[in-house]
Amino acid sequence: MAAITRRHLTPSATGPALRALAAWTPADAPGGGLHPGDVGWHLRFDDAGVLLWSCDDVPVTVGVLDGTVLHVTTAPGADLATLAADAVDLGADAVAGVSIPGWEPVADQRWVVLSWAPRPVTSRAVPVTAADVADRVLVQRAAFTGSTFTVDRWHTMKQSPAGDLAVDVLVRTPAGEPAAAATGWFAGPGRCGLLEPVGTHDRHRGHGYGRDAVLGACAALTGRGASAVAVVTPADNQAAVALYRSAGFTVVRENLDRVRPDRTVAAPH
Numbered sequence: 001m002a003a004i005t006r007r008h009l010t011p012s013a014t015g016p017a018l019r020a021l022a023a024w025t026p027a028d029a030p031g032g033g034l035h036p037g038d039v040g041w042h043l044r045f046d047d048a049g050v051l052l053w054s055c056d057d058v059p060v061t062v063g064v065l066d067g068t069v070l071h072v073t074t075a076p077g078a079d080l081a082t083l084a085a086d087a088v089d090l091g092a093d094a095v096a097g098v099s100i101p102g103w104e105p106v107a108d109q110r111w112v113v114l115s116w117a118p119r120p121v122t123s124r125a126v127p128v129t130a131a132d133v134a135d136r137v138l139v140q141r142a143a144f145t146g147s148t149f150t151v152d153r154w155h156t157m158k159q160s161p162a163g164d165l166a167v168d169v170l171v172r173t174p175a176g177e178p179a180a181a182a183t184g185w186f187a188g189p190g191r192c193g194l195l196e197p198v199g200t201h202d203r204h205r206g207h208g209y210g211r212d213a214v215l216g217a218c219a220a221l222t223g224r225g226a227s228a229v230a231v232v233t234p235a236d237n238q239a240a241v242a243l244y245r246s247a248g249f250t251v252v253r254e255n256l257d258r259v260r261p262d263r264t265v266a267a268p269h
């Protein structure tokens, strides 16, 4: 049997990983723990690393190590034993996106996968132009506590090999203030797109701006040929789950991170 090799890709060399993830993306919802859009959003960092496993030069798994959690998507029928050994070698305590035999699901790290089927929409969202980038970044920083997004990182993301997959939309208040934003990611015609991230400025919540951003990004993705649009959010993010349901998304499944057998996770009290 041919050996499986693991490579660390620098941002400019992530094309093969993005193409593999796109080819493995089903029509209705993302398959594993990584969609091309997860990698695209990760590529805002100019030191972003992406892992690619290949067998005879054919990609079989793509991964991103986020702290000690390895997010992966595999080709159908991939060798999970090799992946488990490599995850340990990489120092991962948990894996998101595949069920590695013997690795235990962590009940309090639940992710909801929701999907949206194309339909006509009305939305106040507009595509982010060069003149809007600073406002789009401002929304991100006001929506997510601790966000490190910057105008430079927006450009790094857009100039990366994933940049052409991104559709970025912004919603403004009637007075023109930036209120909500969403980045959608295209995985090719007939494949499911992804929203990552979605946020509303903390001063402008509860006015439907988040829903408009979501629907604007969905319309842009289906306009390019996406067969559906998915989003993945922590199960305990009630505002996000309510927003996506309000925009017409339905729950497809829940994903649980899986922790390696020699690691214990404290039970919640």
Ligand SMILES: CC(C)(COP(=O)(O)OP(=O)(O)OC[C@H]1O[C@@H](n2cnc3c(N)ncnc32)[C@H](O)[C@@H]1OP(=O)(O)O)[C@@H](O)C(=O)NCCC(=O)NCCS
Residues within 6 Å of the ligand: 143, 144, 180, 197, 198, 199, 200, 201, 204, 205, 206, 207, 208, 209, 210, 211, 212, 232, 233, 234, 237, 238, 239, 240, 242, 243, 244, 246
């Ligand atoms: C989630 C978030 C984007 C919602 O934005 P928003 O602009 O306030 O949402 P909207 O006003 O468009 O509301 C859309 C729907 O969600 C519901 N909703 C919004 N916030 C809610 C909350 N905190 N609790 C319950 N429902 C909520 C609204 O009632 C509305 O439902 P309805 O159409 O049935 O009335 C915003 O809270 C946010 O930016 N949170 C931090 C970032 C985040 O968690 N992003 C999502 C990560 S995947």
